[in-house]
Amino acid sequence: MEELFRTVYPVEAADYTSAGQASADIKRKLKQLGVGGDVLRRVAVASYEVELNLVIHSMGGELVLTVYPEAVQLVSSDRGPGIPDLEMAMREGYSTANEEARSLGFGAGMGLPNMKRNADDFSIESELGKGTTITMRFNLPL
Amino acid sequence: MTIADMISVLNARVLRGEDKLDTPVYTACCSDLMSDVLAFVDEKTVLITGLTNPHVVRTSEMLDLKCLVFARGKVPTEDILDSAAEQGLVVLTTKATAFTACGLLYEAGMRGVPVPMEWNTEDDA
Ligand SMILES: Nc1ncnc2c1ncn2[C@@H]1O[C@H](COP(=O)(O)OP(=O)(O)OP(=O)(O)O)[C@@H](O)[C@H]1O
Numbered sequence: 315m316e317e318l319f320r321t322v323y324p325v326e327a328a329d330y331t332s333a334g335q336a337s338a339d340i341k342r343k344l345k346q347l348g349v350g351g352d353v354l355r356r357v358a359v360a361s362y363e364v365e366l367n368l369v370i371h372s373m374g375g376e377l378v379l380t381v382y383p384e385a386v387q388l389v390s391s392d393r394g395p396g397i398p399d400l401e402m403a404m405r406e407g408y409s410t411a412n413e414e415a416r417s418l419g420f421g422a423g424m425g426l427p428n429m430k431r432n433a434d435d436f437s438i439e440s441e442l443g444k445g446t447t448i449t450m451r452f453n454l455p456l
Numbered sequence: 457m458t459i460a461d462m463i464s465v466l467n468a469r470v471l472r473g474e475d476k477l478d479t480p481v482y483t484a485c486c487s488d489l490m491s492d493v494l495a496f497v498d499e500k501t502v503l504i505t506g507l508t509n510p511h512v513v514r515t516s517e518m519l520d521l522k523c524l525v526f527a528r529g530k531v532p533t534e535d536i537l538d539s540a541a542e543q544g545l546v547v548l549t550t551k552a553t554a555f556t557a558c559g560l561l562y563e564a565g566m567r568g569v570p571v572p573m574e575w576n577t578e579d580d581a
């Protein structure tokens with residue numbers, strides 16, 4: 315598949331101040347590329363959720379945006395700690411967010427279900443002690 | 457109703473976006489949980505919140521919201537307000553508590569965001 319565009323955003327653990335900046339940039343870039351409306355909003359929401367999860371729950375990682383003629387792909391991968399029970403983590407309302415994250419308005423346990431709902435394709439893999447990888451695809455209207 | 461109507465209902469003060477008060481708003485959402493907001497709010501919705509951190513503004517940016525209302529007289533810092541203004545948000549503050557602000561808006565005809573049927577969280581278990 316032909317790649318039109320690709321950017322890598324490193325995301326630091328516990329960096330609450332700049333959390334969300336990658337997603338804001340992703341949204342701007344996609345807009346410049348002519349992506350709009352419903353797809354743009356779905357990518358933005360999923361990207362923000364996945365970025366905040368990297369900041370809040372992971373030991374750091376990266377977000378990779380790839381744009382193809384027919385789809386936008388977003389891959390989040392981190393250096394750990396991994397998710398012990400994926401089924402539990404995917405449930406609405408399940409959260410292990412700490413006090414600091416909660417005080418900022420996170421920890422509703424809605425992020426992963428939100429991503430799944432917004433992406434046309436969603437997959438999550440996690441290994442304890444290694445890390446978590448989430449791949450999301452959003453189909454572009456022809 | 458328009459943002460200007462909301463201002464008179466809430467006796468609100470405009471912090472940013474003075475030039476966009478004729479923008480129509482269709483529904484409202486009151487929440488301090490950003491993921492809940494990200495789950496079901498769209499750009500026609502005004503967000504009423506008690507949180508004044510930068511993530512409220514970033515969440516609004518992701519959703520293309522037009523209007524943000526801070527309850528209980530809260531006012532975020534100038535740099536947060538400026539980033540809100542940069543994305544064209546109208547920002548209001550009202551002395552009313554979040555509960556009262558919602559009640560006043562409801563009385564004036566504003567309604568909540570429809571939440572999809574399948575989201576009956578009681579079914580989760
Ligand atoms: N990258 C990650 N690394 C480790 N654990 C994670 C990661 N992402 C999610 N989790 C785990 O999955 C749980 C659920 O994530 P989800 O995004 O749904 O909710 P949350 O982040 O806790 O709250 P919200 O997203 O509503 O602010 C988290 O509380 C955490 O335990």
Ligand SMILES: [Mg+2]
Pocket residue numbers: 363366367421424425426
């Ligand atoms: Mg989350």
